[in-house]
Amino acid sequence: MTFTAAALGGLLAWRAGAFQWDLWLATVLGLMFAHATNNLLNDYTDSRRGIDKDNYYRNQYGVHVLEDGLMSESQFWRYVGVTAGLALVLGGWLIYQRSGLTLDLMLAGAFFVLFYTWPLKYYGMGEPAVLLVWGPLMVGGSYYVLAGSWSWDVTWLSLVFALGPTTVLFGKHTDKLEADRSKGVNTLPVILGEAASRYSVLAMIAAQYLLCLALVWSGSFSWPLLLVLVSLPVLPQLFSVYGKPKPAEPPADYPSGVWPLWFSAFAFQHTRRFTSLFLLGVIVDTVLA
Template sequence: MWRNWLEVYRTCNFRADRPMDPISKWLLVVRCCVFPMTFISAAIGGLLAASAGRFEPLPFLLSTVGLLLAHAANNMINDYFDLETGLDSGEYVRAQYAPHPILSGLVTRPQLLRAILLVNALDALIALYLTMLRGWPILAFAIVGLFISVFYVAPPIRLKRIGLGELGVFLVWGPLMIGGTFYATTGMLPAWVWWASLPYAMLVATVLIGKHMDKAEQDRARGIYTLPVLLGERGARALNIGLMIAFYLVVLGLVLARVLGVWVLLILLSLPRLMEVLRTYLRPRPAVPPPGYPVWPLWYVSWAFVFNRRAGALFLAGLLLNLVLPVYLPG
């Protein structure tokens, strides 16, 4: 079964010639393939906390588990409300690149709703414990994150439909997740942590922008005004390219300001991958998928996600080396 789980994790899909097992089913339902972004955000918060000399393992572990549960709940909430509001259908992109939990028959509506409630209940218990440990700011982080998660797709706000979904993801995977993990792990939140959370927040935003680029034509027809719909394809490409380049510039600025140690410049090793992604963004989208391509009709998001993994992993490696052998520019 581990091969099934690995396939779901790597591709968000499951081969039809294999028997479905319960764990693979729920890994598909929660879309575990995108969990690495949440794990990296939590790990950044933990490594920043360790560099500040205030690392406590149990709160960090609980925060990480809580964030992964919150991401799972967010994905299920998106699928539930997009179906309830009539957006998701067999013709919409969501049901084409990976199995939709309900439309594909993996679960029923009541089962998905119960899963959402269960995961949020578990998250609430973790938040309650951390609140008892650290105080009310934990609740503030949790409430703001839940608000963005629910009203990203739920009426009456529907952030995705009014061009604010990308900003919401930037805030959640950057300041909220990284800052929240730092605070839960240390009990404090200095201003420099907010700045240190920005580079990876930009990387995650590029993934969502890429996904919305892939769906822009269908979204425009349905009155969903994501940033790529508002900016047009050329503007959206320029925005994503700009954010990818800005990632390096912001990290360099944080090193020059002595917020981060010089080891984070390991991200420069991801420049070859960046060049590959930028060449793809500057070419027209292919009319048909390459052989063996697993998530068609998605395209731009896949390249953004590949870049996210490479650059995010190197950023983490740099933070770890800074912890083991701190090297900062002279003040």
């Protein structure tokens, strides 16, 4: 996901005639090491707060280096030192090369790396943070580092991409709403309630299509962006799933190993399809341009 965001920013910079391999590679690696640092700090924070202890949901979508005993705490902090150190070195080099907003973008990224799990996720700010980070911050920031200027067209396009992972996260937090509430993790779905959360995901999915239509209508991008409309036939099933509460038990034909994830699984399925078509559309549009 992080690589794709940086690749999208790089593609748009190439489209603008401002691509530089050294700056792009440093940006990609810096973002990926920063993301790795964030994942590790997420594990540490939720482990120490008891959130991930015996957490069935957590083990459905990844291993947990501390709870699963894959490394000691001293090994863990050495690992964090490596990933964070590399991210800082690469970020420092980019600031030296480009200056301007690059320092501000790096400081904003560092804020989300350090504080996403706590306090942001605990107070309903985790989901908006994901939208901001994987949209304007990563895609728009990657473009800025390469082109040396901010683009609002890129910013709006980045939101189409970022809404995808945000719907998956929103779905996941809706799936485990009661589990989070019982442990005092007030994600946005916990605050909104299940029904409002389900409708929020549908609104975000609709926004992805509407943003693509608006970007083509405004002339910022051309018709290949409308390839996303090929995904429209899957929407009735998606709306049917999100139009009802989560079932108490998985249907008989539900894939094994996925339950208790429900809303997030359907959101992921749509995001994978939509994002593939979206990226293809951007590539074709860029080649034609």
